[in-house]
Amino acid sequence: MTNRFGLEYLENMETVEVKLPAALLKAADLDASNVSQEAAQLLALELFREDKVSLGRAAELCHTPLASFMDFVAKHGVPPLRYGFDELEQERQSSDRLGV
Numbered sequence: 001m002t003n004r005f006g007l008e009y010l011e012n013m014e015t016v017e018v019k020l021p022a023a024l025l026k027a028a029d030l031d032a033s034n035v036s037q038e039a040a041q042l043l044a045l046e047l048f049r050e051d052k053v054s055l056g057r058a059a060e061l062c063h064t065p066l067a068s069f070m071d072f073v074a075k076h077g078v079p080p081l082r083y084g085f086d087e088l089e090q091e092r093q094s095s096d097r098l099g100v
Helices: 022-027 030-051 053-060 067-077 085-098
Strands: none
Touching: 030 053, 030 067, 053 067
């Protein structure tokens, strides 16, 4: 099956069959013709949101180009880039030194 990004999805990959109630798909507004890809993206999003995988790994797991997955994550209200306090402070100090 080819996903909307033109990538071969599920090819050469171990897969599992999942049965979901039709009402759940409807409530999630998932396209029935592309439900495997969309469900994979949502699961990868949740893994990223819970800090179980990195952004890059989440994109890889659902076979979505990184830039597209970043857009997908942002559209679901999750910041694609995360800074801890230390990283944010380093960025602030760098900006101060550069006069930005």
